[in-house]
Amino acid sequence: MRSCGVEDLKKIFSADFLLITSAKQLQRTVISPLFLFGSTLFVLGLVSLLTGHIVSHREWYAQLRRPWGFKQGHIRLESIDIWKSKFSDAYYGCSERSPHFKGAVSERKSNGYLLIAASGGLNQQRIGVTDAVVVARILNATLVLPDLDHHSFWKDESDFVDIFDADWFISSLSNDVKIVKRIPDKVMRRMERPPYTMRIPRKSAPEYYLEFVLPILLRRRAVQLTKFDYRLAYDIDDELQKLRCRVNYHALRFTKPIQDLGEKVVKRMQEMASRFVAVHLRFEPDMLAFSGCYYGGGDKERKELGEIRKRWENLPDLDAEGERRRGKCPLTPHEVGLMLRALGFGNDTYLYVASGEIYGGVNTLKPLRDLFRNFYTKEMLAEKELKPFLPHSDVFVTNNNGNMAKILAGHRRYAGHKRTIRPNAKKLSSLFKTRSQMHWETFVSRPDEMRPGRGDFHEFPYACVCPDQSPTWPPPISSPHIKPSTTSGAAEGGGVLLSVTAGCEEDGPAVGG
Incomplete structure (x- = not known):
């Protein structure tokens, strides 16, 4: 399929725009059967654009325009670099132990053994493992290698040692926390009763552990x-x-096997292009079922996703349209592609798409592949899914705010503020609904407002990001210890629809806005 030129786009879009205008003029005169039929088709078109299963006038979206920054209704003079964050040379990751941070207590002198049963998907469990080490430090406890969850939705039988390098994990943290693979047999024999089991409330402060767990x-x-x-x-x-x-x-x-294969895939991508974009398309059936959203697939979709929803207990009944208006619905692959093209990524951009089984299969992916011809997946580059691949991309695009997206966004900030794009689904939803009623220039120019990032520590590791003291790169923020603002830019400056950084969130320094 040939690439569409600018003139082709203008002709196609102009025709669409004139048809809509003509329909409005017709409505003011007489309501004819032809108009009623046309209106029905128009409504169906609005529904179909949300599904991601149908490509309509793909050429319209191929027209490119360099994005410009908008802030509180004012256009900035400089254009935005879609490939590189302005903070990438001004900050760096800094997580070294300070001199006054005491070393780990020995196993014999510790207050006891802390066992952890992680929960959820792999990245949710990763957060649990990270916090477990900190809790062990708070309690002066010896941490036993965490148990991963084998009983959640995914029924993954992988153990910690199957995914992570356990020996490295233990040795690299030896100055912070004593970690063992299991409680020694002689210690178990001396215990009168098995380990005490308890569940901690979410987001408990260190004081809670000292008051209720330590005794x-x-x-x-x-x-x-x-x-x-x-x-x-x-x-x-x-x-x-x-x-x-x-x-x-x-x-x-x-x-090592995962690490080696990840490096091999990265090398293959870098051999094809000097830079590439990694897209996390969270559009698998389980994600859509859990979200309660509807994508225009009729009774078949409702039945399929409804059956999947039954696997979770006590999921509330949700209003699909209400969830979309609130920005809770993942963007379709088609919508992700439109967003990237509007931001300025050309159709020759190399994409690595990380995902599981996409709902709707090749038909759902086709619009995205048509927008970006250099499209690669793990099936095309390797036999297994590789999470280590994503941090190495020049730009990372996430389609949701799940645990993997949070961890990678934080990791990329820590690793030098690599460009991250996060869509504001709430704002984009209304834009996509009306895209056929506006010129491409209008679509692209909708506010690219930059606003301070917000979120938890895993997304914004402010304590681990330091300003570069080089005189050529003075830190743009007065203090490296200011925590990220949680104020919505949309609330302050009006509608945020697209952003070249975080889809509406600044991927600037985690230390502030």
Whole structure:
């Protein structure tokens, strides 16, 4: 299929625009059967554009325009670099231990053994493992290698040692926390009772662990914390935050087979293009079912996704259209492609698309592949899914705000503020609904407002990002210890629809806005 030129786009779009205008003029005179039929088709077109299964006038979206920054209704003079964050040379990751951070206590002198049962998907469990190390430090406990979740939706039987390099994990954190693979047999024999099991409330402060967990640990010598995900507060001491970073960005290293294959895939992409974009398309059936959203597939879609929803207990009934208006629905692959083209990525851009089984299969992916001819997936480059591949891309695009997206966004900030694009589905939803009623120039020029990032510590590791003191790169923010603003830019400056950084969130320094 030939690439569409600018003139082709203008002709096609002008025709569409004139048809809509003519329909409006007709409505003012007489309502004819022809108009009623045309109106019906128009409504169906609005529905179909949300599904991602149908490509309509693909050529219209091929017209490119360099994006310009908008802030609070004012156009900035400089254009935005869609490939590189302006903060990439001004900040760097810094998670080293400070001199006054005491070393780890020995196994014999520790207050007991802390066992962790992680919960959820792999990246949710990764957050649990990261926090488990910090909790062990708070309790002066010896951490037993965490158990991964085998019972959640995915029924993944992988153990910690199957995914992560356990020996590296233990040795790299030896100065912070004592970690063992299992409680020694002689210690187990001396225990009068098995480890005490308890579940901690989510986002508990360190003081909670000291008040409620430590006494039991001292009495029983072993405590197991179940469903351990997001059980530690985000706002804790900076030295403990740095420990979080050392765990997440350094100690949790993938096993050698995964690491080697990941490097091989990265090399293949870099041999084809000097830079590429990694897209996390979270458009699998389980994600859509859990979201409660509807994508225009009729009774077949409702039945299929409804059956999947039954696998979760106590999921509330949701209003699909209401969820879309609130920005809770993942963008379709088609919508992700339109967003990227509107931001200025040409159809010759190399994409690596990370995803599981896409709902709708090749038909759903076709619009995205038509917009970007250099389209690659893990099936095309390797036999297994590789999460280590994503941090190496020049630009990372995420289609949701799940655990993987949060962890990678934080990792990329820590690793030098690599460009990250996050769509604001709430704002984009209304834009996509009316795209056929506007010129391409209008579509692209909708506010590219830059606003301070917001989110938890895993997304914005502010304690682990330091300003470069080089005189050529003075930090643009006065203090490296200011925590990220949680104020919505949309609330302050009007509608944020597209952003070249975080889809509406600044991928600038995690230390502030």
